[in-house]
Amino acid sequence: MMDEDFSQYPLELTGDDIPMVRFSRVSKRYGALTVLDNLDLDVAAGEMITIIGPSGSGKTTVLRMLMTLETINEGVIYVDGKPLTHMEKCGKLVRADRRYLRQMRAQIGMCFQHFNLFPHMTALENCMEGPVQVLGMKKAAARARSEELLELVGMADKRDQHPARLSGGQQQRVAIARALAMRPKVMLFDEVTSALDPEVIGEVTTVIRNLVDKHNLTMLMVTHQMGFAKDISDRVCFFFDGKIEEQNSPEELFSNPQKERTQQFLSAVKEAG
Amino acid sequence: MSYIDFLKEYGHRFLDGTLVTAEQFFLATLLAICIALLAGLMKLSRNRLIRGVAVVYIEFFRGTSLLVQLYWIFFVLPLFGLTFEKFTAGFVAVGMNLGAYGAELVRGGIQSVPKGQWEAAYALSLSPFKRMWRIILPQAFVNMLPPWGNLLIELLKNTALVALISVSDLMFEAKQINGSTFLSAQTFGTALIIYYVLARFVVTPFMRWLERVMRRKLGRA
Numbered sequence: 001m002m003d004e005d006f007s008q009y010p011l012e013l014t015g016d017d018i019p020m021v022r023f024s025r026v027s028k029r030y031g032a033l034t035v036l037d038n039l040d041l042d043v044a045a046g047e048m049i050t051i052i053g054p055s056g057s058g059k060t061t062v063l064r065m066l067m068t069l070e071t072i073n074e075g076v077i078y079v080d081g082k083p084l085t086h087m088e089k090c091g092k093l094v095r096a097d098r099r100y101l102r103q104m105r106a107q108i109g110m111c112f113q114h115f116n117l118f119p120h121m122t123a124l125e126n127c128m129e130g131p132v133q134v135l136g137m138k139k140a141a142a143r144a145r146s147e148e149l150l151e152l153v154g155m156a157d158k159r160d161q162h163p164a165r166l167s168g169g170q171q172q173r174v175a176i177a178r179a180l181a182m183r184p185k186v187m188l189f190d191e192v193t194s195a196l197d198p199e200v201i202g203e204v205t206t207v208i209r210n211l212v213d214k215h216n217l218t219m220l221m222v223t224h225q226m227g228f229a230k231d232i233s234d235r236v237c238f239f240f241d242g243k244i245e246e247q248n249s250p251e252e253l254f255s256n257p258q259k260e261r262t263q264q265f266l267s268a269v270k271e272a273g
Numbered sequence: 274m275s276y277i278d279f280l281k282e283y284g285h286r287f288l289d290g291t292l293v294t295a296e297q298f299f300l301a302t303l304l305a306i307c308i309a310l311l312a313g314l315m316k317l318s319r320n321r322l323i324r325g326v327a328v329v330y331i332e333f334f335r336g337t338s339l340l341v342q343l344y345w346i347f348f349v350l351p352l353f354g355l356t357f358e359k360f361t362a363g364f365v366a367v368g369m370n371l372g373a374y375g376a377e378l379v380r381g382g383i384q385s386v387p388k389g390q391w392e393a394a395y396a397l398s399l400s401p402f403k404r405m406w407r408i409i410l411p412q413a414f415v416n417m418l419p420p421w422g423n424l425l426i427e428l429l430k431n432t433a434l435v436a437l438i439s440v441s442d443l444m445f446e447a448k449q450i451n452g453s454t455f456l457s458a459q460t461f462g463t464a465l466i467i468y469y470v471l472a473r474f475v476v477t478p479f480m481r482w483l484e485r486v487m488r489r490k491l492g493r494a
Binding site for chain 2: 069103106108116120133161179182
């Protein structure tokens with residue numbers, strides 16, 4: 001581990017057109033299993049990228065690595081031009097220490113499949129936790145910001161409820177508000193509708209659609225809902241076997257897939273309904 | 274002598290002893306909670322040395338007899354220049370012993386908090402300390418309450434051993450009364466009832482109440 005060499009990677013990205021997120025030759029392995037293989041992916045500021053693909057194709061791993069929930073084996077991830085997974089030390093890139101990671105990942109918000117709201121806090125307290133405890137905001141300011149965001153996701157009237165009293169769709173909307181309360185530059189949505197009952201999926205997708213339309217956030221989303229992906233994405237990436245097999249605008253990718261595996265996957269999804 | 278007369282004669286001594294038992298119980302419980310929290314967290318540390326210290330502590334205090342530990346603290350440690358008053362030696366021994374059991378409850382409670390909670394706290398960039406203190410421990414605490422109820426009843430009963438180093442607790446008073454009256458059935462019967470009442474009508478309801486309060490805080494009630 002000590003003699004890892006990252007000298008082929010720049011200390012930071014420069015130029016006019018810096019992507020908000022860049023995966024630069026990123027690999028992730030669990031033992032002999034390669035989950036992500038030499039991934040290169042740029043996400044522009046304000047872009048909404050959807051990642052689709054069969055299970056085990058590494059799509060969730062992409063988000064988890066960006067959230068630094070997973071370490072990477074090779075490559076460097078940059079956020080807003082700065083290395084996320086690495087830091088500069090004596091003019092060289094080395095693996096980031098925990099403090100640096102904590103500082104950097106505050107720019108990234110994540111929503112999970114199972115919401116993961118803090119059960120001992122009300123909806124409002126869930127949203128205030130990050131701003132108060134991490135950003136050091138005054139309680140009144142954090143409360144105002146959180147109330148505004150709960151309003152945005154349509155949960156203002158439930159602000160004093162604990163998660164146990166909320167439906168799945170409501171919990172997920174609070175979770176989105178909680179992540180937004182940190183004012184992240186990048187938002188990650190990891191299968192946020194997969195654990196929901198069909199009738200409440202719409203309330204969550206509406207919130208995300210709203211964010212895409214009205215806010216200039218950079219977003220990466222993993223989903224199994226092809227219709228939704230087609231509607232709101234700027235670009236869709238089809239993952240297969242730890243690689244991007246095909247990527248394109250949603251119109252092109254869904255109506256005119258080029259690769260055989262993409263065609264197979266899309267038709268299998270269509271058949272499943 | 275009727276039992277009523279017996280109680281009239283010796284009731285105040287049972288009461289004095291019960292108060293000392295309650296004090297021993299309270300102080301030993303405080304100590305046990307602190308030790309359990311510390312050792313339980315240490316046992317989950319990444320650092321092998323820290324983990325090792327916790328394992329040795331827990332193994333020692335769970336693996337040997339409380340009575341022997343009590344004698345060690347009261348009779349042996351003074352030989353090394355560490356002298357405790359008998360009252361202190363009593364609750365320290367009981368607290369350290371039960372704290373070792375409690376450490377396992379703390380460790381289990383923390384590990385029972387779903388992984389998603391750690392990840393959500395991590396994703397919010399909470400510092401490791403705040404993550405533990407504000408997110409994980411409150412939830413672990415709720416999960417731990419039922420087994421802690423058992424442990425505290427065990428602790429209460431174990432305080433009877435401090436009579437053996439002449440702390441004037443309930444058991445000590447009972448032995449004294451028995452020694453002068455030879456009314457063994459009345460004496461030890463009364464002690465038995467008092468221990469039972471303390472466990473059944475003080476400790477257990479308190480823990481139930483705490484469980485209810487905590488469940489309400491989680492919005493589960």
